[in-house]
Amino acid sequence: MELRHRALEVLCLSDPEEKAAAAIDLHTRKALYSIAEQAPALPLPETGxxxxxxxxxxxHHTAVARRSPATPEGRAVLMHAIAHIEFNAINLALDAVWRFGGMPAQYYHDWLQVAAEEAKHFRLLRDHLRTHLGHDYGDFPAHQGLWTMCEKTAGDIVARMALVPRTLEARGLDATPQIQHKLRNVATPDALAAVAILDIILREEVGHVAIGNHWYRWLCERNGLEPESHYQELTARYEAPRLKPPFNERARRAAGFTEAELAWLQQV
Structure with missing residues (x-):
């Protein structure tokens, strides 16, 4: 059995629960798989x-509704949006495994860990929608902003590590405490249950961003690139979204951002 081949198979799955379960299983059994140098070639879904x-x-992200978490429907929309982000994050991690060759085994194992934890997050959020809010994943429109950047960086692993985990996913480190504050103010049982789920997600997302930071810097060292200046170049080249304060500096430091990087964020 070959690990990158299986990661692509799981990426191709369309049923959310089947994909989440398969991602967790692949991580659990990762030691049983060999790791090929060449990316596998499989028939892809007709939809890509x-x-x-x-x-x-x-x-488009501008056409997705935002509603106040003060109402049950608004909280359902909010938690559905986060569930969609976590579902996409499973895909992003699996894509990082199958697409890029020639990396150390630990790289592939790290991203399988991310895929499994994102699958856990998705399941927690989907169960919350069902049990507390009377909805399910798929009930509201969503956008594909995370996957769009995944496609743009498909040919450049350095850009992928720079602009997906340590840029787009790191935005979650900044946004989550603000979301939790709003939910605590609502203080209904479902809102407080959501706060507890977001505690788990935030703690583990720090680790995911740290993995992105580690491999970005590893690749920069391998390729003779200066990490901070190259990152700024990549954000311009790939038109990455402009990050806006407030920033969760404590979480970002825990995820491996340097003081110079944090200072640059405040200036852009």
Whole structure:
């Protein structure tokens, strides 16, 4: 059995629960798999990568509704949006495994760990939608901003590590405490249960961003690149979203951002 081949198979799965379960199983049994140098060639879904369910309907991010978490429907929309981010994050981690060759075994094992933990997060959020809010994943429209950057960086592993985990996913480190604050103010049982789920997600997302930081710097050293200046070049080249304060500096430091990087964020 070959690990990158299996990661691509899981990436192609369209059923969310099947994909989440398969991602967790692949991480659990990773030691049983060999790791090939060449990326596997498999028939891809007619809709392309990643495999995804018919719902949710995908729209441009400006066309996705935002509602106040003060209402049950607004909290359902919010938690659905986060669940969609976590579902996409499973795909992002699996794509990092199958697409890029010639990396140390630990790279592939790290991203399988990320995929498994994102699958756990997705399941927690989906269960919350079902049990507390009377909805399910797919009930509201969603957007594909994370996957769009994944496609743009498909040919450059350095850009992928720079702009997906340590840029787009790191935004979650900044946003989560603000979301939790709003939910605590609502203080209903479902809102407080959501805060507890977000505690788990935030703690583990720090580790995911740290993995992105580690491999970005590893690649920069291998390729003779200066990490901080090259990062700024990549954000311009790939038109990465402009990050706005407030920043969760404590979480970002824990994830491996340097003081110089934090100072640069405040200036852009």
């Amino acid at each position: 990568l990643p495999g995804r369910p018919a719902r949710p309907e995908l729209r």
